[in-house]
Amino acid sequence: MNEIKIYIKITLIFFAFIVSTNIVTASDISDKNISNEKIIEKSKISFEEQVYDFGKIYVGESVKHAFKFKNLGKGELIINNVKSSCGCTAALVSKNILHKEEEGEIEVKFNSGHYVGKVTKSVVVNSNDPENTKYKLTITGEIIEEISVNPKQINFGIIRRGDSCTKNVEIKTVPELKIDIKKVESPNPYITITKNKTGVSNYTYEVTISKYDYIGKFNGIVFIYTSSSKQERIDVPFSGEIVGDLTFYPEVLSFGSVKLGQDVKKTVIVNFINKDVKIEKIEAEPGNISYMISEFNNISAKKIDVKLGRDITIGKITGCLKIYTNSTIQPVINIPVNGEIKG
Amino acid sequence: MKVHIGFLVILLIIFLPIKVYGSSESLLIVFSGEETGNLEPCGCYEGQIGGISRRDTLIDLCREKKDVILPVSLGDLPKSSGRQEEIKMEIFCRAIGEMDYILHNLGEKDIEIGPQLLNYLSHTSKTVFLSSNVQLFDSFPAKINQYVLKECFVSGHILKIAFLGILSKSLLNNSVLEYINVKDPVQALKPLVKQLQEKANLIVLLSHAPLAESIEIGKFFPEIGLIITGHNIEEPIDSITYINNTPVVSPGTEGKYIGIAKYSINNAVVERKSVEVIPLESKYIDSLEMISLLKEYQQMLADEDLLSKIPQVPLLNDLSYVGSTTCGICHKIVYEHWRKTTHSTSYSTLVNKGYQYDPECIKCHTTGYGYVSGFLNYENNSSLINVGCESCHGAGSSHIKYVTEPFGVTDESNCVICHESEHSPKFQYSEYWKKIKHPEEIVKKIP
Numbered sequence: 001m002n003e004i005k006i007y008i009k010i011t012l013i014f015f016a017f018i019v020s021t022n023i024v025t026a027s028d029i030s031d032k033n034i035s036n037e038k039i040i041e042k043s044k045i046s047f048e049e050q051v052y053d054f055g056k057i058y059v060g061e062s063v064k065h066a067f068k069f070k071n072l073g074k075g076e077l078i079i080n081n082v083k084s085s086c087g088c089t090a091a092l093v094s095k096n097i098l099h100k101e102e103e104g105e106i107e108v109k110f111n112s113g114h115y116v117g118k119v120t121k122s123v124v125v126n127s128n129d130p131e132n133t134k135y136k137l138t139i140t141g142e143i144i145e146e147i148s149v150n151p152k153q154i155n156f157g158i159i160r161r162g163d164s165c166t167k168n169v170e171i172k173t174v175p176e177l178k179i180d181i182k183k184v185e186s187p188n189p190y191i192t193i194t195k196n197k198t199g200v201s202n203y204t205y206e207v208t209i210s211k212y213d214y215i216g217k218f219n220g221i222v223f224i225y226t227s228s229s230k231q232e233r234i235d236v237p238f239s240g241e242i243v244g245d246l247t248f249y250p251e252v253l254s255f256g257s258v259k260l261g262q263d264v265k266k267t268v269i270v271n272f273i274n275k276d277v278k279i280e281k282i283e284a285e286p287g288n289i290s291y292m293i294s295e296f297n298n299i300s301a302k303k304i305d306v307k308l309g310r311d312i313t314i315g316k317i318t319g320c321l322k323i324y325t326n327s328t329i330q331p332v333i334n335i336p337v338n339g340e341i342k343g
Numbered sequence: 344m345k346v347h348i349g350f351l352v353i354l355l356i357i358f359l360p361i362k363v364y365g366s367s368e369s370l371l372i373v374f375s376g377e378e379t380g381n382l383e384p385c386g387c388y389e390g391q392i393g394g395i396s397r398r399d400t401l402i403d404l405c406r407e408k409k410d411v412i413l414p415v416s417l418g419d420l421p422k423s424s425g426r427q428e429e430i431k432m433e434i435f436c437r438a439i440g441e442m443d444y445i446l447h448n449l450g451e452k453d454i455e456i457g458p459q460l461l462n463y464l465s466h467t468s469k470t471v472f473l474s475s476n477v478q479l480f481d482s483f484p485a486k487i488n489q490y491v492l493k494e495c496f497v498s499g500h501i502l503k504i505a506f507l508g509i510l511s512k513s514l515l516n517n518s519v520l521e522y523i524n525v526k527d528p529v530q531a532l533k534p535l536v537k538q539l540q541e542k543a544n545l546i547v548l549l550s551h552a553p554l555a556e557s558i559e560i561g562k563f564f565p566e567i568g569l570i571i572t573g574h575n576i577e578e579p580i581d582s583i584t585y586i587n588n589t590p591v592v593s594p595g596t597e598g599k600y601i602g603i604a605k606y607s608i609n610n611a612v613v614e615r616k617s618v619e620v621i622p623l624e625s626k627y628i629d630s631l632e633m634i635s636l637l638k639e640y641q642q643m644l645a646d647e648d649l650l651s652k653i654p655q656v657p658l659l660n661d662l663s664y665v666g667s668t669t670c671g672i673c674h675k676i677v678y679e680h681w682r683k684t685t686h687s688t689s690y691s692t693l694v695n696k697g698y699q700y701d702p703e704c705i706k707c708h709t710t711g712y713g714y715v716s717g718f719l720n721y722e723n724n725s726s727l728i729n730v731g732c733e734s735c736h737g738a739g740s741s742h743i744k745y746v747t748e749p750f751g752v753t754d755e756s757n758c759v760i761c762h763e764s765e766h767s768p769k770f771q772y773s774e775y776w777k778k779i780k781h782p783e784e785i786v787k788k789i790p
Contacts, residue, residue, distance in 0.1 A: 113763030155424055155518050219654050235656050249463040252647050256639035267467050338646045
């Protein structure tokens with residue numbers, strides 16, 4: 001009987017303790033809420049607009065817009081800061097503490113730079129408005145060119161030696177501006193350009209590379225001369241690669257900075273375009289560079305693993321990997337080797 | 344006594360608040376993408392986010408918590424084609440390899456880099472290349488997996504996570520169709536999803552496509568539990584959307600952010616706990632491994648002398664650059680003032696960082712780079728280092744011959760060639776002009 005009494009007492013003490021702890025906590029919170037209600041009057045930020053669409057602007061132009069806002073709350077509105085996304089700047093042009101009913105402005109400026117196309121940028125206004133501590137403003141629109149060229153870069157890709165390759169370049173102008181395409185040319189003697197078809201403000205040119213005997217990568221520029229004062233000349237770079245019997249990658253074996261004694265392996269992959277071509281021998285300079293040639297998944301490629309020897313000393317490495325083949329047009333391939341051994 | 348203690352224990356269990364802590368071990372799918380050549384913030388202004396060095400640190404921090412980490416790459420490591428982009432792609436592949444990325448999904452920029460490099464990297468990189476709907480033609484047989492099924496051990500369970508990757512046809516230009524075969528994403532995914540839903544506890548799709556297209560794909564495949572996507576989504580934190588319960592989330596652009604999808608095991612079922620996108624701010628210190636790799640990148644640019652390999656464009660009207668010291672012969676006061684501005688030390692800021700061989704940086708830190716007679720390299724054109732007089736006023740060859748002719752009128756449009764949104768977002772013409780405003784001078788007359 002006594003034991004039961006003791007259990008009941010303990011249970012009651014525990015229950016009383018837990019309940020009292022909860023009551024104290026709850027009352028504390030409610031008291032705090034009441035006192036906050038009394039002391040702090042809320043601010044309320046209100047913008048006339050959240051999104052500004054600037055429509056269309058030309059590339060290089062900038063846009064400025066003022067977002068107007070008002071404090072509709074009873075308390076002081078404090079603008080802590082204004083943060084903008086990449087590509088636009090935002091500044092608070094009015095004071096950062098606004099009383100009830102006071103108005104302010106956030107000025108947002110967007111520089112289009114080289115960007116072309118539709119764009120959306122945002123600005124976040126951080127304030128003490130409890131319901132909108134981070135207010136997002138958006139500026140959107142489209143950046144257009146007086147003259148647009150497609151593609152902006154001509155990639156001829158991989159061309160077999162002796163073959164020619166043609167790519168189309170489309171030029172579009174804004175019809176109202178009545179811009180003329182005066183001339184399209186390239187100083188590269190292997191490039192020919194022909195006007196293919198012309199619409200009212202659309203032009204298409206065929207750019208052809210031919211009779212280019214050199215094996216390897218090439219690049220250059222096509223110039224488009226126009227009557228536009230903003231885009232008097234548009235430069236369209238071109239690139240590609242003429243391949244012979246085989247191709248290889250990389251063109252330079254760069255070991256970078258290597259610690260003395262560190263094991264570093266670099267790989268060269270040789271692809272045979274002409275299946276009759278074979279590697280006859282390989283020479284590596286300096287002599288303390290070793291290599292190992294292996295089959296590479298299929299018979300039309302080889303893998304050459306190149307390693308620095310253990311006996312290599314501190315200092316710059318400059319050398320060459322020479323791959324001798326039975327090709328008449330590519331009998332030797334020279335791949336420069338460089339790097340630095342550090343202590 | 345024993346009975347009393349037992350009773351007290353029962354009471355404690357009943358009344359004290361009970362918190363059930365799960366196993367600390369979770370699965371994190373960490374994702375990045377659309378780096379478009381941005382190995383690191385360029386450093387042109389403070390507060391830039393992103394970069395492989397910070398990313399490496401963040402992933403290491405996740406690893407320290409003993410979670411299982413599966414880092415994946417959405418695609419578009421380089422920005423365009425050309426040798427510098429090739430080197431960048433090599434460095435990126437090594438970087439993600441060192442960060443133990445399990446796969447790299449192909450984006451259109453990865454394909455535009457060319458079949459030869461793709462072939463090379465797909466066979467030599469530690470990270471597996473993935474595409475469920477793109478194949479390269481046989482002449483350069485790149486090793487591209489149609490899916491990746493990863494097994495991992497989380498909270499005592501063996502989990503199988505399947506990764507699929509697609510590339511939107513809408514992003515491809517015609518020139519790449521000469522060496523790749525692209526299938527419609529939905530058609531390519533159908534048999535794979537069917538095959539993998541039996542095997543995998545979770546299917547993740549890396550959808551290299553515009554957001555709207557990824558959402559449509561997601562609606563078609565409710566079996567997919569996570570879609571990593573986005574193309575040109577600059578603010579990924581605000582862009583997370585859901586199709587039913589499947590998150591569609593982007594890692595943003597230019598390698599500025601990293602996404603983390605966190606999963607745990609609940610009753611032997613994979614349960615998503617959170618999906619978030621984190622900006623790679625400077626609080627994530629640069630990892631030494633990546634700093635070393637970035638140095639190697641700069642060394643490769645120097646070793647291959649890329650500065651001298653860009654095509655030089657002739658200036659209009661046969662003009663040529665003469666250098667600021669030549670301008671200073673007559674415009675002595677303005678020249679002396681220029682020497683006190685940051686324009687006159689712009690080259691040394693690159694040298695101090697070791698970026699003086701980087702064609703991307705050199706363009707706005709020297710005079711006339713990319714033009715015939717302009718800066719090409721220090722050895723040949725030391726008089727054209729820095730942002731000189733002719734950077735703003737144009738090449739001066741004609742002016743020094745005909746000094747009375749009008750010359751050098753310039754305005755804001757010239758400034759924004761370099762002070763553009765990406766590298767100089769705080770640029771305000773009126774404010775910046777004050778920093779370089781020339782003093783008035785009476786030009787010394789040439790006898």
